[in-house]
Structure formats: C-alpha cells, structure tokens
Amino acid sequence: MSFAKKWSETKDDELNAELIAELLEDVSDDIWVTAACAERVVSNPEVAQVLVKTGLRRSTRVIESIKGSLASYEHIGETEDSAAGPEQSLQSYFRIHERERRLCILRQLLFDRLDRIQTFLIMENAIQAATAEDERELEEDDPWADPEEEEEKEDSSPGPKASFTLFEFLSQPLVDSAIILASEQRFRALDLLQSYHDAALFPYRFSILDAIPLSAHPSEYHHLLPAADYETNMEIKPQRSSWREKPDWVEETSVVDALRATSTPEELAWLDDMEVSDDEFPRVRKDSLLKSEELTDWYTRRVESTDSQSGLLDTALALLQHGASQGVPRLDELGEDLILLDRLVYEAPQPSDPSLLTDWSLARWRTMSPPEVIKAYLAFSDFESVAEDIRRLVLPYLSVLEAQAERAKRPDLELVNRLLYDYILHAPLELVVAIFESSKADMQRSYRIVRNDEDVARLALAYVYGLPRITDWPMMSRIFECQPDWGDDRDEDDEAYATLTSLAEFVAPSASRDAPSAEELFIFFKPLPASALSRLLDILDSHLEGAEILDKWGVATNLQWFILSRKDEGQQRARAVRMSRRSGDSGEALEDEQEWRDLLEDMLKLTAKREGNKSAFCMLSREEITRIFFTGLLSSGNFAVAKRIKGRGSAAKYLTGPVVEELCLNVSRELYDNASSGNMHRGDMKTAYECLTVATPSPKVQAEREFIEATSKICSFNVMTRPGISITPLEIRLTKDRLELIARVLSSSEDAYKHQEVILDLAHKLGFKNDVAAEVKILAMLVEVALQHEDFMRAQATCERMMVDARRLRSDMSISQSTHHDEALEVAWRCCYQLGRQSEFHDTPAKMRLLGFAIELCPTDNTLDILAAWRKIEAEDIDERKKRSAARAAARPTGKRRETGPSLLQVHAGAAAGSLLKGLREFSQGQEAATHMLSRVTANLPFSLGGGNTASGGGRRSDEMERSGSSPRDFGQLFSRNLAGTPSPRHHVTDEVAATARHALARGMGWLIGGDDDDR
Template identity: 65%
Template sequence: MSVDKWHETKDGELSPELVTELLEDIPDDLWVTAACAERIVADSEVAQVLVTTGLRRSTRLIESIRGSLASYEHLGDVDMETNGPDQKLVSYFTNHERERKVCVFRQILLDRQDRIQTYLLMANAWKQSGDDDASMDEEEDDPWADTEEETPPVEEPEAPMTLSEFLSQPLVDSAVILASERRIGALDILLNYHERSLFPYRFTILDSIPLYVQPSEYHHLLPANDFDTNTEIRHTHKPWREKPDWVEQEEAVDDEEFPRVRREELLTAEQITAWYTTRVQTIDSQSGLMDNALALLQHGASQGVPRLDELGEDLILLDRLIYESSQPPDPSNQPDWTLYRWRTAEPPQIIQAYLAYSTYDSIASDVLRLVLPYLSVLEAQAERAKKPDLELSNRLLYQYILQTPLELAVAIFENSKADIQRSYRIIRSDEDVARVAMAYLYGITNITAWPLMSRIFECQPDWGDDREDDDEAYATLTSLSTFVAPSTTRARATSEELLVFFKPLPASALSRLLDVLDVHLESGEILARWNVAAPLQWLLLSREDEAQQRARAVRMSRRSAADGMAMDETQWRSLFDDMIKLTSAGEGIKSAFGLLAKEEIARIFFTGLLSSGNFAVAKRIKGRGNVSKYLAASAIEEICLSVSREFYDNAGSGNLHTSEMKLAYECLSVAPASPAIQKERDFIEATSKICSFNVFTRPGIPITPLEIRLTKNRLDLIARVLSSTDDAFNHTNVILELSHKLGFKDDLGAEIKILSMVVDVALQHEDFLKAETTCERMMESARTLRASYPMDAALPAPSQEALEVAWRSCYQLGRQSEFRDTDRKLRLLGFALELCPTANTLDVLSAWRRIEADDIEERKRRSAARAALRPTGKRKESGPGMLDAQARALAAAGTLFGGLKGLSQGQEAATHMLNRVTANFPFSLGSHRAEEHQPAAGERDFGNLFSVGDTSPRPRVTEEVAAGAKQVLARGMGWLIGGDEEDG
C-alpha cells in the first residue's frame, strides 16, 4: 500500500513527514535505498530526509555485503579497509548484481548529501554577494543620498540554479555556470568541498570566467608555479568527509566520465606560461581590456610563472599605443590593435602606429615618451635573446624620420638642435643630425615646401669655417653626384640609401656638404619661384651636366612666359636677375646654372621674353639694364628671327593679323631694321597672301604656314596660287610682288618662270591677249637676262632653264591655232627664234612657215574676193609673191634685233643674216634681167630683195632651191639667236 502511494506522490508533494511515513513501513531496504536515490527534489529539507533515510537503510545491506566478501571463496585473506578492493572485488560485484546496485545507490546518496550541504552554503554566498552588489550600486548611483530616507527593499538575487538542477547535473557543469555568471564566492565553496572531482577540469572552469572580470576577483583560483619543482602548485581543499565511504573506492564501481578536458597531472612551468599567454591573448582579442590582461600577467609573474616579462612589456607598450598615443579626430577610424597583431608586427609598423596621428605640436613629445621607450625595450629584448644590437634604436628611429612627412620632420629636427639638453633631444648626435637631414632633404621629391626645408637646414650644427678638407669634400660631392645618378635598377636614390652614403663621413666633410646644401636650397627656392621647381637631388645630378642646366634655364624663361602677359617689366627684370644669380659660384660651390655663361643666360632669358609675346617690355629691356650688357645687336636680331620663326612654325593660320602669325610678324619689330629682318617680314607677308588665295594641301585642308616654309621650291607656291584662283593670272603684278616677298626679288630667272606660269594659265583660260602681253613682258626680262652675260659666254643652268621656259612659252602661244592674230603669232615665233637653241630653230621656222602659208592663202582669198567686186577691164593686181614673204621676214628680223640693239643695228644684223643665207644660193634673187648682169665674185645683190613694192615678174623658185635655202637660213638664224656658229 505504501509502495503504491509512494509512486503516486509527485516530487513537489513530498514533505519530510510524508517521506518518513511512506518509507518506514516498507521492509525492503534495497527498494527504499533505490527509492531515495531516484528522487531528486528542489526542497532542501525533503532532499536531506531522503538522503538520510536512504543511507540509513543501505547501511545494513553494506555490512552484509562486506561480510559476504570476507567469506568469498575466491578472495582469500584481503584487508579491505587497508588495501581496498582489487580486481577480485570487481569480479565479485560482476557476479552479484544486487549487491552492486546497493553500492551504486549508496554512492549516489553520499554524493547527494555532500552536494546538498554545498548548495546551502553557495545559496547563502550568492545571496550575500547580491547584497554587496546592490549596496555598491546604490553607492555608485548616489553617494550623497540621504541615509534617513527610507530605502526600497532589495530584491533577493535570482539563484543561478535550483537544488534539483545542482543535484542532477555534473559538478563541472555547475562550476562552469557559476564561473560564467561571475559567482566567484559560490565557485570557491564548490571547488573547496569538491576539489577532488573538479581538479581535472580546473582550466575549463577558469576559462569560463568572463574576460571582463578583474583577475583580482579570482586570483586565488589562478595557477601558480613551484620554484623548486617547476610544476603547478595544487591548492589545498576541505572535503565534507575526511575519509571516503567504503563504496566510494574508485575501483568498486564505475565512475561517470564527463565530456570535459581532463588535466589530472600537474602542469609544468612552460605549460603554465602557455596558459597565461593564451588567456592574455584571448582577453586582448575578444574584449580589448588591456588592464585585465596586464593584471593577469602581473599576478602570474608574482606566482613564479616564468617568461612573462616580455609579454608584460608588450602589453604595457600596447596599452600606451591604445590609450596614450594621439588619437584620430574620428574615433571610428581608430585601428583595431590586438596583442597578436602587436607581436606579429614589425618594429617600423609599430613606430608608425605610435605616431600615426601625431601633429607638428605633438610629434616630439610622442617620440620621447612613446617611441624611445619602445626602442629601449627592443634593445633589452635583443640582449636577453643573446643578440645585442647597439644600432637598433637609431636605425629604426632614423628610418621613420626619413619616411615621415616634411612638417613632422621639421618638428623632429627642431627638437634635435645642439643647444637642447641631450636627454631631451630626439637625435642626440650632432653628426647624425647632419647625416639624417641631408639624406632626408636630398631624398624627398617635394618641390614646393622650400621654407620648411630651410627650417631643417637651420637646425644643423655649426662646426666652424674649416676649409682644410675642400679637396676631400669636392671628391665626396662628386661621388655623391655619381651615387644618385639613375641606373637600370633604380630611378632615383632613396633617403635610406643616401643615409648609408653619409654614414661614414666625418664632421669636416659633413660641414662642407652642409654649405653645398645651403646653396642648393637657395637655388631650389629660386627655381620654384618661377614655376620650374626641381627636387634637390636634381641639383646634384646636373652639377656637371651643362645640357640639363641649359634645359632647365630654357624652361625657367618659357614657363614664366606662360603667364608672361601678366608680368610687368619689373617682374621680368627680377626674373633675369634670378637667372643670373643661379650662374654664380660662391666659395667654389656652383649654383643651379653654374656651367652656363651669363651671355647665354641673357640669350635664353630674352628668348623666353619674346616667346611670351610681350614685345613692348622686350623693346624697353633690350636697350637698358643688365640685359643690354650681355646682348649685342646681332644677338638680338638672331633671337628675334628665331622666336619669330618659332611663332610662324606653330601658327595654324597664315593670317598675319591674328594669333601666332601676328606674334611672328610683330616679334621682328623688336630687332633693329636689317636685310635679314626685312626678308623674314616679307616672307610672313607672302605667307599671309598665299593663304588668302585659299591654297589647299588636300581637298578641304588649307595649307599651313609650316608647309609653306618647308616647301623646297617656292616657285611651286606661285604655281599653286595661280591654279587655285580662276582670275589670279590677271593680276601679274600681284603675283610678281608675291614672288619678290618669297625671296625672288631681282631674280630675272624666277620672274621669267613665273611669267611663263601666267602664260600657261592664260592659255588654259583661252585669254590669248593676256598670254601675248605677258610673253612680251617675259621677253623683255629674257633679253635683259641674256644681255647680262657676254655673247660667247656659257649661261648658268638656272638662266638656261629660264630662257628655255621663255622661248617655249612664246613658241607654244605662237603656234596656237585658236589664236587668230597672225602678226602677233609671227612676232611670238620671232621671240622663240631669238632664244631657242640651234637644234630647235627648224621647228620654230616650220611653225612660222605654216602660219605664213595660211596667211598667204587667206590673203589670196581676200584678194580674189576683192577682184571679183572690181569693174571689168581693170588690170588685176598681182598677188603676194615670194618677195613679199621675204620682205615680211626681213621686217620681222629687223624688229627682233631692233629690240636688242636698236632699229638700225637690228636691220644691219638682219641684212648680215640674209647675206649669209643668200651667199649659198645657186641662183640670183634679182629681176628677170639677172642673166644679163653677173656681180663680181663675193658680191651679193640685195637691191631687189628689199624692193618690196616692185611688181615686175619674178622667176619661181623650185622646191629643191627652197629646201636648200631653208637649211642655210636655219643655220644662220641659229647663229643669230645664240646657237653654235657653223661654217657655211
């Protein structure tokens, strides 16, 4: 009946009285023991009654078991209490299941008894802990609160676990819960009374304590090292029962294996160090609480844990980085520094982190209180590692300085002056101040902050005015110039490389190099003032390079010229004075333009001034002041021509009234008048005229001034002008004037060729009158050209070419069928006969004959027409005969030679020519009475030849005689116009 009621009663319904009432009536001790062991209740009083009852009822069973063991036939004489059960004991329980269960239930009840007592103590501990926390919170909230006022009741803190939970779960789980909830007092109780069970899991419990908890709260739980044994010290404990019950022998029953990391053995010193290191790194990485990590390390070091000093130093230095270094304006930009990052970072990275947000005002203080202590620690750590490095601090410090921004570098050098107490100086060696400063200044590429660079120079030490080592200093400077020269492996020398170069130099050489630096700084500032700044390293590279200096000087004058229209005369004179200053050499130290003469600088300057287009200032400057002292009139003319041509070549349009062409034209006005200046002026005017005729290079693309200048034969330009405009040939004088400006003035050969071009274009337009008048003018020029040479002299090739062009133009026009004016055509052919070579005479005469024959036929037709209209009975006029043609030929010849030597002389020449022709005739050209009168030998009868009006009958000339006469006449005419004379 009681058994049924026991099963029906729930755990929450049990009371101490009900437990006693229900279980006392049950005679089976094993059942009662099992019933008490299986019930886990939250009420401590009920739990205690259950445990007491179960232990009491199991005692008789245990005594019975022990008695049975004593008589067990397989055991023999064994002292159980002294030696404990062995393998034979295990064998007994294996064969007696009931007895084994009794032992297991008793073991559970004994453990539960201990846990109930522990729980009661822990409950009191966390209640007190809650009161302390509440009072502390109250004090922190209002330390001046009125004590007389009624304080609200403090709520009892919530328990981390119930009794039933504590009794049912493994002890290590309870310990982990207490540790994670910061119940250190309760955890102490648990560890004190159950140390034997929890010792293997001590580090699991410690790792469960939140990282934000101050190590001082649980320092007594932290591992310590025994100096004598170099092993972990095991804390003393106080179990509830000094002597374990018989059933609590480990070998008697199976022990539950918790899923935790067990560490039964004591740790070695190295293992303890590793645990502290891991714990510190975890605190750092997960919470960032450097104070907690440092406190943990300090406690470990006080407990004899070895090799925590270096980690402690790192924590202290890291703490300074996080809390004492300059912070960014925006806290969100604060970098995330952890101990792991610190220990894996290189020293330069850490130095950079210390000074990342330093300013001009704070950099010196930050270096002295943060960086220098850190460098001292590095030296100490190197010594402890048996790797001493006396240059470690300086090397790292100088490396940072050489890479720092200029403004911060100024502050560092200003706090390294020789007049500052050594302990307060950042760089404490005077020689190193000079070395680092020169390496820094010659290594940076800054070309604007010259005042800041000069402030660094002002911080340099002064070793006096010792010039005994000038040769050594010069050799050093030469070596330095070679050292910084670019190579295939590097574009420029870095500051770090330069410091290596300066490192071995003594103070005397450093002093001389500082003088050089002073000159270079002044030069750099001047160059920057005129917009051609260069880094200091360039001054070393160009020290013996005249080409580089000249190029920089040209840029200086031209770069300023970019804003030249805004510069007044005073500014231009100031520029010239600065350029002259850069040619000076003080105390043997050459400035930026030290290899250039002052005269060359003056030329470069004046070229730049003209290139700016400020010609009014150029005219004033050239005549007075320092510029005139270095520039002669011939030099000014040469410069003006050069700059004008530069403007010309860069012009996009040929119009001399706009843009670059206007500048090119006006630039010539700066120089004194001279033939060269006038020639260039004419050429610019010609260019403008050519472009006005819309000459194109290609369809749609106008010709450019540069193309005009690059045209080798400028007569081609005249031809392109004539071909580009329909009526250009009508303006002969304009074309000739254009040719004069192109450089053909007083060049008769060029004029003849140009007139020939006009003739050709006129022919293309069938303007024969214009072509004929132009041929007349061309013929005058040709006669003048031919007369400028002796009759028997050989003409130069250009003149021969011009005469060739002249006679061919006349011949071409004279034989034009569309040209109907016979007299003019014959006159043109006469011009051609006058100039053509002997080999071409017959061709011209043939054309003459054809034209004359056509003219005779025309005359006959007209005469016949007139005769038909006359009255009948009148005598018909005889038609024109051979004598008429000869008379006209003679008259034409007289006209030809009249142009050369006057009319009388022309007639004499014509007569002489005809005498030579008729001397070879086998017949007489006289009247029909020729047979009656035979002249003496050598006598020529020209009486009838010139009797043009004589109408008496004449004999007809046979074809053979005419052909012979033509050949003789050709030879005579060829000689007459300058051909080779042939024997008759």
C-alpha cells in the same frame, strides 16, 4: 495499504518532515528505508535534508552490522588464505552480500547529497550577497536615483535568479554545475563549490576556467587561476575545505575501491558523478599537477584567445600579469608585446574618421615587422605631436626590441638608430621637419630624438637629396636650419670637391639602376667626417636657394638635378630656357615689366659662383643668360616690355643691336615654324610677325617680314599639301625651290593668273625681288596658265612683259653665264614659241611678233623650227589676205587693182625656211604631271623650267649654237617689229625695219650655207 505503496504514491512536493517520519519510522527494513530516501530528490532544501539524514540514520545500524560481519569474515579469510588482504575480504564480502553492498553505495550517495545540499545553501547566500553588492555599487554610481523609487523597486523585485535549482544541482554532475557558475561569472559561488568539492572538481579545473567568458576581468576570478612553484617547477595545488573532518567508513578508500570492484553498472552509475560533455564546454580531465611550462602554454592560449575573440587588450594584459606574478615562467616577451600593442591601441594618435580605424590584434602584431610597427605608432601623428609620440611610443618599443635581442644572445647596438633613421628617411616632409627641430644641437641630449650631430647632418643630406619629387622648399630650408655648425674650415675644400664629384657619380642613374634612394644616400654619407659634412651643408644651402628660385618661376626640380647638372652646360641651358618661357607659378607669361626684370635678376643670380658652391647656371655666362631671358620674353609675345628692357638696365649691356636682331629673327622663325596656320593676323604667325618690330629695321628683318606676308598670302589661296590638308608654314619654309610655291598658288585658284601684280609681289616677298630670271619664269607660268584657259590676249600681254625682262636679263652680263640666266631665257623663248604657234589664237600679227621674240632668244639650233612656224603662219596670212583682196576686187564695179604678192624678202626667206624645215619634229610633251603647279605648268610647255631642252632634235641644235657663240638677237629684233617687209594694209613698213629684216635674213641665210658666225 502497505507502507511501500503509500510511499510511492506520495508526490515529492507533498513531502515534509512529519510525513516522512510518519511513513518511514514504522518500517523495520533499514535497507529499504535507506533506498527510499536516496531515491527521492526534491527541490525543497529542508525536505531534502530530512530525507538525507533519515537515510543516513537508518543505514548506520546496518553499517555497524556489516563491520561486525566483516571482522569475522576477514578472520576466516586469513586462515583460509593468508595471502588475501583486507581489500580482498571486502570484495568477497560484497560479492556475497548484495543487499549490504547496495546499502553502502546508497550511504555514499546520501553523504554526497548532504554535502551538496549544504553547499547549495551557502552558494545561494553568496549569490544573493553578490547581487546586493552589485546593486549598491550601481546606486552609488547613480547620484540622481530617487531613494523612494529604489526602495519600491527592491520590494517588488523577485531577487536574484539562481543558476540552477536544488533538484538540478543534486541531479547533475558537479562539474556541470561548476561550468554553469563559471559561464555566468558567479565566482563566489564557484569558489565555494570548488572549496567543498575539490576531489570531484580538481581534475576538471581547466575546463571550468575555460568556461569563464574571455571578457571577464582576471581580477574577479584571480583566486581560481593556477599558480606555479619556482622551486618545484610544478603547479601549486590549492588548499580546500571539507564539510566533514573525518570521512565515513563507506567513504574510506579501501571500501570505495571494493565497492567499485564488485558493483554492477547500475550501481556504478550511483557511485559516479556522470560526466556529460558537450561541444561548448568539453571536459578535459587532468588529475595530476601540471608542469610550469604547461601552465605557460595555458596562459598564452587564454591571452591570445582573449585578444583575438574579445579584443580586450587590458583584460588579456591583466591575465598575463597575474600569471607572471604567480610564478608562471616565460610570459615576459608576451607581456611586452601586449604592453606595446596596448599602447598602440589606447595611447597612439587615432584618426578623426572612424572608418580609418584598424582592428588590432596580437596575431596581427606578431606578423608586423619593426618598421611597420613604427609606422603604425606614428600613422596619425602630426607636426605638433610627432616628436612626443616618438619619445613615448617609438623609443620604448625600440628599447624592448634591443632587450629582446640581448636575451636571445643576438645583441645589436645599431638596432635602435637603424630603425629610427629608416623611418625618418621615409617619413613625410612635415614630420621630418618636426623631428629635426627636436634634434637640434642646442637641446638637452637626453631630450633629443637624434642625438648624434653627424647623424643629424647625414640624415638631412640623405633625405633632401633623396626626395625624387618637387616639394615644399621653405620646409626643406627649415631642415637646413636645424643642422649643427662645426665652424668654417676652408682647408677641406679639396675634400669637399672630391666628395661632391663622387656624389654626382653616385646619384647619376644608369641602365642598370635608377637614381639612388634616401637609404642609399645615407650609406654614402655614413663614412664622411664632420668637415666634409660641413662643406656639403654649405653646398646644400646654395642648392636650396637655387631650388626656391626655380620653384618661384615655375620650373622646380629636385635637388639631385643640381648635383647631376653642375658640369652639364646643356642641362643648365635647358633649365634656363624653361625658366624664361614658363615664368610664374602657373607657367603663364608675365605681363608686368618689373616682374620680367625680377626674373632676369633671379636668372643672373643663379650664375654666381660663391666660394666654390656652384649655382644652378654656373656653366652659363651672364651674356648667355640674358640672351636666353630675352628670347623667352620675345616668345611670350610681350613686345612692349621687350622694347623697354632692351634699352636700359642690366640687360642693355648685352642686348646690342645685332644681338637683338639675331634673337628676334630666331624667335620669329621658331614661332613661324610652330604655327599651325599661315594667317598672319592671328596665332603664332601674328606673334612671329610682330616679334620683328622689336629689332631695328634692317634688310634681314624686312626680308623675314615679307616672307611671313608671302606665307599668309599663299595660305589664303588654300594651297593643299594633300587632298584635304592645307599647307603649313613649316612646309613653306622647307620648300627648296620657292618658285614651286608660285606654281601651287596658280594651280589652286582658277583666276590667280589674272592678278599678275599680286603673283609678282608674292614672288618678291618670297625672296625673288630684283631677280629678273625668276620673274621671267613666273611670267612664263602665267602665260601657260592663261593658255590653259585660252585667254590668249592676256597670255600675249604677259609675253610682252616677259620679253622686256628677258632682254634686260640678256643685257646684264654679270649673270649672263649663270644657269639661272640660261633657264630663264629658255623658258622665255619657248613660251613665246608656244603661244605664237597656237592655232586657236587668230591675231596673226601678234603671233608673228611672238615668234620673232622666240627667234631673238632661242639658241641657233632652234631657229629653223621657229622659222617654219613663222612661214606657215605667214603663208596662211597671205592666202587669207589674197582671198579678202579678191573678194573686195570682185565687189568693185569698175577697174582692176594689181594683185599684191609677197615681197622678195618674204619669198626668199620663206623658201629658205621651207627647204630647211622638212625634218621638223614637234617638242615632246612627255614630262609626267607632278604634284605641284610648277610641274603642271611645264607639262604643257614644250620645254622645262629647269632649262632642259626636251624638244626632238632641238637640244642638239641648241648645243651647236651655244658652241658657235652666235646670237640671234638682231634677227629677233626684226621679228619683234612684226617682220615689217611683208606688205599688208595693217602694217606700216619703215626703212629701219626693212633694213633690219634684210640684215637678219642675210645672217640667217649665211648660217644656212655654212658661213662664218663671226662675220654675222
């Protein structure tokens, strides 16, 4: 078997030093032996070293031969072409001598492999040492570990796992090995690799650094990080070691260049350390040194990536600090941002609820405005910690901003105060109180948060007057207690008054803008001197006291109200009314008498004018405040307390009898108007009724009580405004003609007309007591409703009563000429006329009596109409009696009785009436039915309750009678006695009646023939 075949059949793991010597020593071809050694890549370091050294030893003789040949070749080349240099000679030689060229390439490869083997061995030792050190540190950190167990664990552990085997290390590019070590954070091994192979790895130094995990702390690999030179403004190239002090001939630059120029692609692959790039760790080659600005960019990207991907601010900050220490420029501002962000994350107060935690990043930090940063610093500060948090977090941050502005050539002297004051003006009240308490004038200036006394006052005034909501007044008072005291300068009152006037105009909202904010108010207070601020603080004290009182009684308001209402009597009165009616924290009325007295005392206190500092109710007098208070007390329904308070104490001076009566009536009417139900036994109506008991009884009070009783009675009849909607008390009060309410009651109940006294009592309570004319109209309504129900007897009895009232009305000369009087008489006679001419009513004497009533009351023009009706009824009565008499006579067995006939008076009166009644026309019933009973009643009457004469022709005759001044009273009296001149077994005619009838008939006949009315 040849040596080549035996060499190829021997496996790599079978090789050892003896076998290598046995197989290769007898081979005379040095180039083949060198190639055979370069071809074999094994994982055993000893075998690998034997192979490399054997190949180098056998190639040395060939190299010496090549050198000798090249010397003569170069000499020949110089004579032939003097322009050709040594490099051209080498290239020419290598192009001609292919085997020698390959040997040189293989010798380069063997030297590189020898260096790698040595590097691998020391890296392996470094990895083992680092692992052992880490384990010792863990043992020291664990004091409870059992030494025996740890020793057994060490014996059984296989040792640290290498990043790669020797075979892998020799086969793959060095940059890949370096990236693997960097990604596994084996920084000692990586440092050794870079030290001994700097030429191959330096162009890829940043790709190797980028492979280091972002979570790795820079202190572990600081020796690998780049640095900059202040003088040259360039990257500093690190000093590296080498395995050989002097490179071999084949490693000289000229030889390497000549070999690369003449080699085939296959041979170049042996020379090059192939770059195998991937997406995770791309290889970026940078052969030259970078400028300082480029290093700044790299550090910035590395820091930003560390913050955004791992969120380790301390790691990013350490990296940045190292870069700055290594001379990398323009990292100060980024470092400041990291330091400030680090404080926000690790030093600022954190929420107890983990769900409220915020994921902070440098990118988010850079998008935040300074006010947002301040709010983030103090987001979870409380009353106890906010002052210290501002000192250690906010003020340093503001100092950094100020320094950055100066570096940017944009100095801002007000930046710190502006941002700090802006936060204070928007902060929660609890935190603001703590800030002001840490800004008192008696504190050491360097320890105060707000150090300017005038700014303390301006901030306080702007904050408290700028709060749009009702807030905690004791806390607001604590802010006032922190204010500076500039003494008492009364010479500045005019200035303070002018300032307050300007402030009132400034805070007043308009159509173009709302009420000013705290920042706008601070701008307003900014130019004011200490004297004006001092007076405004005094005013603030008065306003805070008033605000606490208003809040105590459930009508709290913001402080701007005190400024806006200081000259507005209407606003002050409205607030006082609310205070009296919403007393107590819950807005419920008070029960205890002492509490009501305390309320009155506080209301009176708010009317005080102390040294020009006007209080909440400064525009109202003590008397008016007392009236408002008593009105609120009455509205609460606590009448027992009201009766006691009105008679004694500070209220008695202003609550005289007439005042109490007025207030009771007003409150009672207000309750009445607001009542949803008219039932006087519950709700507001009951309260309105009982309210009147507080006042001393008087006609006005009694009238109001009766009106409430009437309202309750009306609602009990279920009177409707519209179908399904009951009438309300307010509608009852607003009804102009209250007789209409009586009509509604009669229309809403089928039998209401039967209760005459109830209806009349209701009318009296509605305000018609002693009003005879109104009573006549009401009785007429009752008659009409009775007629509709064909209850003629009740209608006749009601007419009898109505005539009594009508006669009394005519006899009362004080109202005889009033329209109300005329309307009532018109209603009375027409009502009697209507009933008297009813054909269904068969009581002839009663009907004739009713017609007599009508004759007595009606105007002259209507007399003949009534006489015609009377004549018709009389004729019917006579015929009926004749028939009855004839029937009785026919039934008698003996004798005849003289037939009875009409008397002379009856015959003449009937004849006269018959001759004048030919043109009789019935009264029109064309008035349209209305929604109320009054209209419904009048629709069935031949007249109007309003006094209008709607009968055909009747109006003309009535007017003529009124102009003539005649009165049919005597004639009516005749008929009121049932026309006694008519013979009838059912009537007893007296001389007086007969005389009266004759006199009435004479007067009537005289009128018929045109006689003088005065004679009648």
